Amino acid sequence: MHRKRESVRSERRGMKAALECITVRQWILLALFNLVLVAGLGLLMRLKVLLPMPAINQKFLLHAHSHFAFAGWVSHALMVLVTAMVFNQQQNEKLPWRYQLTLIANLLASYGMLISFFLQGYGLYSIIASTATIVVSYVFAMLCWRDMSRSRRSSSTFRWLRAALLFLVLSSVGTFYLAHLMASSNMDARLQLASVYFYLHFQYNGWFFFACMALAQHGFDRKNTAIKYSKTVFWVFAVTCPVNYLLSVLWWDMPRWLYVVLIIAVLGQSIAWAQWLRGCLANRLVLGRSLTPLVKWLLIGVATAATIKFVLQGLSVIPSLSQLSYSFRPIVIGYLHLVLLAVISLFIIAYGYIGGLLHINRLAIASTTVFVSGVILNELLLMGQGISGLARTPIHHMPLLLAVAAGMLLVGIVGLLLSQRHKGS
Structure with missing residues (x-):
């Protein structure tokens, strides 16, 4: 024994x-x-x-x-x-x-x-x-x-991170409520959909987004760079994030005053994002001093994709557009992939390059390029499929084209992983 x-x-x-x-x-x-x-x-x-x-x-x-x-x-x-x-x-x-x-x-x-x-x-x-x-x-x-x-680290960085952790925990409410609906045999499709969107919203726009912003702020702190109005930008996003969940359930009847609050929240986020980007551009010489061309292009792509995301978010305030877009699956999938791939995933890869967690070499550059090209092609196809669905004009060979885009994503990320066997530059 x-x-x-x-x-x-x-x-x-x-x-x-x-x-x-x-x-x-x-x-x-x-x-x-x-x-x-x-x-x-x-x-x-x-x-x-x-x-x-x-x-x-x-x-x-x-x-x-x-x-x-x-x-x-x-x-x-x-x-x-x-x-x-x-x-x-x-x-x-x-x-x-x-x-x-x-x-x-x-x-x-x-x-x-x-x-x-x-x-x-x-x-x-x-x-x-x-x-x-x-x-x-x-x-x-x-x-x-x-x-x-x-x-004793920077409070500005931890401010974003604390919000990210709160939203991470909050997102699980949607999962548990969906489990409750299933356990009680409640087949109300609207309640089930609202639960799923609750989880997705506080994952995408809460945990994922705020964690990435915390990492970005950490990068600014390491370069001793202050983004103008960064504290105000944080509080705008933190306060409006729960309100913007309502964008996912605009098909649910809500009082007029709540709809007005939602419009204000969406506009507030758009203005805050524009102000944050303006602050980054004002410090671009300091921030971009040690960045490689690959990382610079990745971050430009992330910023562009995030800007498109906020534009689409603003357009979805219009009830007719919101109901129309949410009724077409390709548009929903395209939006989710825009955030997950073009914003979050590309930011993580760029951050990995910046911190030396991922090594830059010829294969890494080529693979990242293929991956980004796959992301762009995938988004264009999904959005094209959604628009063609609305116009009732199908695009020929769409399943094959989507498979090609998915193949590019796989080839790109496999190549990136293989490139990390060698440190070479």
């Missing part, structure tokens, strides 16, 4: 030692591998439309793709980058043990979702795995909030 206990303790020490050896850069490379899986599932979805694949359930595949993209790719990458920021750690340093465990737990739950959703869709195991990712997000938010309180 004593030998057995010693053996167990030895195994635990070995596992802890192995985990403690994982560096910040290695965690990000693992995130890129997860993005490869996301892109592979996306390509498989496009190919299923073209080829007979009776063994694969398209709906199950969609759930696996979307859930893993959120938890396994974006949330995992942001957790790593945010933790490294809080502790001011570089690419070859190790994250604190408690965060290493949290990341492992998130990955295990994410892979559990990937497999279970692919095999059964919404079922016992996929719900357990989904719940596990939510619990892990709570643990991460608690740990990060506590460690921020102990840090």
